[in-house]
Amino acid sequence: MGMGLGRSKRHINIWSILSLIIILLILVPNLNIFVNIFNEPNDTWDHIKTYLLKDYTINSLTLVIFTGLFATIIGTSLAWLVSVYDFPLRNFFKWTLILPLAIPPYIAAYTYNGLLSYTGAIQSFLRNNFDIYVNQKYFDIMSMQGTIFIFTMFLFPYVYTITRGFMSKQSADLIENARLLGKSPTSIFFRIVLPLSRVAIIGGVSLVVLEVLNDYGVVNYYGIQTFSTAIFTSWFGMGDIDSAIRLAAILMIIVFIILFSEKMLRGRKKYNYTTTKVRPIRPYELKGMKAWLAFLYAGLILMISFIIPVIQLMDWALLSYRKVLDSEFFSLALNSVLVALIASFIMVVIALIVANNNRLSHNLLSKIYGRITTLGYSIPGAVIAIGVMVFFINIDHRLYWLYQLVDSNSGKLVLSTSVVMLIFAYVVRFLGIGYNAVDSGFEKIGITFHEAARTLGKNSIETFFKVDLKMISPAVLGGFLLVFIETLKELPLTLLLRPFNFNTLATKSYEYANDEMIHEAAVPSLLIVLISFIAIYMYNKISQRKGA
Amino acid sequence: MKKKVWMLLSVLMITVLGVFVGCSSDVVTEEPETKEEVVVEEKTETTDQDTEKEEKEVEKQVVNLYTDRHYDTDEELYKLFTEETGIEVNVVKGKGDELIERLVREGEDTEADLLITADAGRLHRAKTSDLLQPVESEVLTTNIPENLVDQDHQWFGITMRARILAYAPDRVNVEELTTYADLADPKWNDKILVRSSTNIYNQSLVASLIAIQGEEATKEWAAGVVENMAREPEGNDRAQATAVVAGEGDIAIMNSYYIGKMINSSEPEEVKVAESVKIFFPDQDTNGTHINVSGVGLTKHAKNQENAIKLMEFLSSETAQEQYAQANYEYPVNPNVEPSELLQSWGEFKTQDINLSLLGEYNAKAVEIMNEVGWK
Numbered sequence: 001m002g003m004g005l006g007r008s009k010r011h012i013n014i015w016s017i018l019s020l021i022i023i024l025l026i027l028v029p030n031l032n033i034f035v036n037i038f039n040e041p042n043d044t045w046d047h048i049k050t051y052l053l054k055d056y057t058i059n060s061l062t063l064v065i066f067t068g069l070f071a072t073i074i075g076t077s078l079a080w081l082v083s084v085y086d087f088p089l090r091n092f093f094k095w096t097l098i099l100p101l102a103i104p105p106y107i108a109a110y111t112y113n114g115l116l117s118y119t120g121a122i123q124s125f126l127r128n129n130f131d132i133y134v135n136q137k138y139f140d141i142m143s144m145q146g147t148i149f150i151f152t153m154f155l156f157p158y159v160y161t162i163t164r165g166f167m168s169k170q171s172a173d174l175i176e177n178a179r180l181l182g183k184s185p186t187s188i189f190f191r192i193v194l195p196l197s198r199v200a201i202i203g204g205v206s207l208v209v210l211e212v213l214n215d216y217g218v219v220n221y222y223g224i225q226t227f228s229t230a231i232f233t234s235w236f237g238m239g240d241i242d243s244a245i246r247l248a249a250i251l252m253i254i255v256f257i258i259l260f261s262e263k264m265l266r267g268r269k270k271y272n273y274t275t276t277k278v279r280p281i282r283p284y285e286l287k288g289m290k291a292w293l294a295f296l297y298a299g300l301i302l303m304i305s306f307i308i309p310v311i312q313l314m315d316w317a318l319l320s321y322r323k324v325l326d327s328e329f330f331s332l333a334l335n336s337v338l339v340a341l342i343a344s345f346i347m348v349v350i351a352l353i354v355a356n357n358n359r360l361s362h363n364l365l366s367k368i369y370g371r372i373t374t375l376g377y378s379i380p381g382a383v384i385a386i387g388v389m390v391f392f393i394n395i396d397h398r399l400y401w402l403y404q405l406v407d408s409n410s411g412k413l414v415l416s417t418s419v420v421m422l423i424f425a426y427v428v429r430f431l432g433i434g435y436n437a438v439d440s441g442f443e444k445i446g447i448t449f450h451e452a453a454r455t456l457g458k459n460s461i462e463t464f465f466k467v468d469l470k471m472i473s474p475a476v477l478g479g480f481l482l483v484f485i486e487t488l489k490e491l492p493l494t495l496l497l498r499p500f501n502f503n504t505l506a507t508k509s510y511e512y513a514n515d516e517m518i519h520e521a522a523v524p525s526l527l528i529v530l531i532s533f534i535a536i537y538m539y540n541k542i543s544q545r546k547g548a
Numbered sequence: 549m550k551k552k553v554w555m556l557l558s559v560l561m562i563t564v565l566g567v568f569v570g571c572s573s574d575v576v577t578e579e580p581e582t583k584e585e586v587v588v589e590e591k592t593e594t595t596d597q598d599t600e601k602e603e604k605e606v607e608k609q610v611v612n613l614y615t616d617r618h619y620d621t622d623e624e625l626y627k628l629f630t631e632e633t634g635i636e637v638n639v640v641k642g643k644g645d646e647l648i649e650r651l652v653r654e655g656e657d658t659e660a661d662l663l664i665t666a667d668a669g670r671l672h673r674a675k676t677s678d679l680l681q682p683v684e685s686e687v688l689t690t691n692i693p694e695n696l697v698d699q700d701h702q703w704f705g706i707t708m709r710a711r712i713l714a715y716a717p718d719r720v721n722v723e724e725l726t727t728y729a730d731l732a733d734p735k736w737n738d739k740i741l742v743r744s745s746t747n748i749y750n751q752s753l754v755a756s757l758i759a760i761q762g763e764e765a766t767k768e769w770a771a772g773v774v775e776n777m778a779r780e781p782e783g784n785d786r787a788q789a790t791a792v793v794a795g796e797g798d799i800a801i802m803n804s805y806y807i808g809k810m811i812n813s814s815e816p817e818e819v820k821v822a823e824s825v826k827i828f829f830p831d832q833d834t835n836g837t838h839i840n841v842s843g844v845g846l847t848k849h850a851k852n853q854e855n856a857i858k859l860m861e862f863l864s865s866e867t868a869q870e871q872y873a874q875a876n877y878e879y880p881v882n883p884n885v886e887p888s889e890l891l892q893s894w895g896e897f898k899t900q901d902i903n904l905s906l907l908g909e910y911n912a913k914a915v916e917i918m919n920e921v922g923w924k
Binding site: 316 | 612618619620638639640641642643645646647650654655657658659744745780782783784785786787791793794795796806809813814815818820821911915916919920924
């Protein structure tokens with residue numbers, strides 16, 4: 001690492017140029033929307049400030065804090081359990097605990113309410129067989145606690161996956177040395193593993209937090225007023241997009257402060273391998289009571305967050321599949337998968353470029369780039385959708401001459417009535433997820449190997465393909481998987497930006513659920529779960545072969 | 549090193565450009581039905597190749613639709629329309645307000661010819677945002693009663709629903725049920741079930757009351773209803789009826805067709821619920837029960853106007869109206885069509901006699917009032 005001239009030279013390379021282009025592409029559609037912040041506030045804004053803002057902020061914060069806390073506890077403890085210990089069905093739990101991500105939270109919310117409600121399986125069973133009538137208040141999941149429960153159970157895998165990916169590659173030496181030195185498992189966990197995994201945990205939790213802040217489906221159905229309901233109320237209830245965007249901007253600033261202060265607090269501290277030996281931890285076999293407790297804990301979580309809702313959905317699907325399944329349904333499924341695959345591929349490539357740039361040039365700008373990738377994740381989907389739409393309509397106007405060159409009959413709106421716009425929006429929205437995964441992969445391998453390769457005369461591109469990419473491929477795959485599932489489930493962007501006659505499994509299940517036809521919604525929802533299931537299973541096979 | 553960077557960059561740029569052009573030309577060929585149709589009418593000079601192409605296109609008439617109704621019934625109707633006329637119906641489904649926003653942003657270049665939304669207030673918003681245009685059609689004016697049509701003929705109601713009360717007959721003396729206004733009476737303390745203020749059906753109900761009795765009275769009324777709520781608003785319309793049967797409250801404010809859907813549900817427990825509640829139409833001796841419509845409007849920059857008007861007329865026809873009434877338990881707007889048997893069994897009722905545009909005019913005020921009185 002040189003000084004002065006050498007340093008400034010490093011700033012301009014292929015990675016920084018590409019990153020800049022990408023970041024600009026992500027920023028422009030959002031800026032489009034955010035210029036509105038500088039408009040004078042109107043009467044509606046006063047109304048929002050007086051009647052909505054305080055309660056909504058408190059509700060949002062309560063949701064974020066508790067969900068974040070519980071998701072961290074469950075996610076981290078499970079990651080630690082399956083990485084370090086051996087207990088019955090450990091290998092099964094290892095990958096199945098990611099599965100809750102396959103169920104969109106709003107579907108989970110409908111499912112759990114259906115299960116627990118007066119007409120649901122539990123109460124009907126009690127009523128019809130034992131003539132037991134229960135007080136509804138013990139079965140009412142539509143409350144703050146219920147909302148936290150849903151978010152925790154269906155979002156904790158973010159923390160689990162990213163942290164587990166990190167821990168399983170944790171330098172075994174550290175842990176084994178600590179064991180030899182007679183440290184207890186608890187003290188190893190708190191003194192060594194936790195600090196080392198902090199980046200991964202925080203990466204996971206920040207996804208959870210953003211997802212919670214952004215959710216509209218669950219809170220709307222359960223009647224919990226949050227920041228995102230305020231955005232929708234002011235926009236759609238009062239027809240005031242300016243106030244809606246102002247709210248979105250405030251939300252984003254809060255998110256940015258959280259994300260940035262974490263990065264700043266961490267400062268220059270870097271945790272990564274110092275030796276060339278990267279070998280997985282040899283699991284420590286639990287015996288007797290302890291083994292069963294571990295089994296029960298993992299089993300219970302899996303039960304609540306995946307098995308029970310899936311069984312409920314299957315039950316409903318049996319009631320309605322005749323009405324729903326037809327030849328169109330097949331093409332719809334194909335649509336969903338294809339679009340999600342393309343979008344995920346693009347996102348992972350972009351995430352690699354930006355994350356690599358961040359790693360190679362330790363300046364503030366590259367750090368900001370990293371944060372900007374998560375920008376899309378912190379703005380409500382509908383707001384992004386409008387930004388992207390304006391951006392694409394603009395492009396269409398500029399490219400009209402080109403369209404006419406290709407086809408003299410062409411209409412003006414070409415890109416903005418095509419699936420290209422939708423895919424672009426997916427990228428803006430979910431890039432942060434891919435980025436976090438890839439970035440924590442880079443954090444883990446550190447810069448030593450890269451520098452070694454560079455010293456041996458390879459340039460940064462060769463090094464990237466021959467050294468870095470190979471070392472972080474599990475992280476890349478993990479990122480791809482997460483992004484794929486997210487895109488498959490995505491709703492607000494798809495609803496607003498889709499071309500004519502374009503349906504996905506998510507939009508289909510939303511349409512049914514929104515029309516209060518939860519039985520019909522079960523079929524497309526189950527297919528989302530099934531496809532995600534396959535994706536996760538394949539990922540598991542691949543990463544096993546790699547010895548992760 | 550520097551050279552390589554630039555080479556890579558230019559290769560990348562070329563690839564991106566290639567993909568870009570590839571995509572855009574793909575799109576053009578992929579969607580001939582949305583674009584070429586207009587040309588059939590406008591173009592005068594054509595080459596041989598074009599004529600050939602045109603002949604094909606003549607058969608492919610289209611109409612492009614933005615709708616926030618997602619019912620399978622609607623899809624069936626569009627298919628029927630295509631069978632009858634040969635005009636294909638292309639659909640983008642979304643949420644009403646977002647589709648309106650999309651129309652605003654697309655401006656005169658929009659591909660959409662028609663906008664259908666499930667709420668008169670939203671249709672009015674589309675109108676005031678200058679997104680619709682008047683349609684003069686004798687078919688439409690004969691088929692649809694005047695109060696369900698925009699004054700300037702910018703939108704037309706195509707189905708109707710009533711916001712009714714579903715009550716527990718064992719706990720509520722039907723004699724005591726009278727008006728919406730009465731729901732604010734302290735005698736109903738802890739008895740009223742209704743969903744949240746973010747729901748458009750409630751917003752439109754409150755807007756209708758503003759139109760009838762003014763802001764002040766409505767605000768007082770809303771405060772009274774909040775006071776009488778059996779629980780904080782949660783769940784959808786079906787959930788309100790269920791809560792009545794579960795004993796959480798006695799009276800649910802909900803839309804009529806949900807009861808129809810619940811009675812015909814594939815889930816036996818839900819059928820039981822729907823059969824155990826009774827239905828009441830408020831304000832029969834006064835202003836009439838609050839109704840709302842799903843309606844359709846021709847977009848200002850519609851490029852397939854003729855086809856679009858054909859579809860509008862079709863939706864108001866007896867065939868289509870019967871379909872709406874039978875399959876979705878909505879009330880037909882066409883007076884020649886009988887409601888479904890189930891709906892008839894609930895009896896006839898007097899409807900609120902206001903022009904439904906007012907629901908849109910007072911929507912923002914309604915939301916404000918609900919926020920102010922703490923209707924969650």
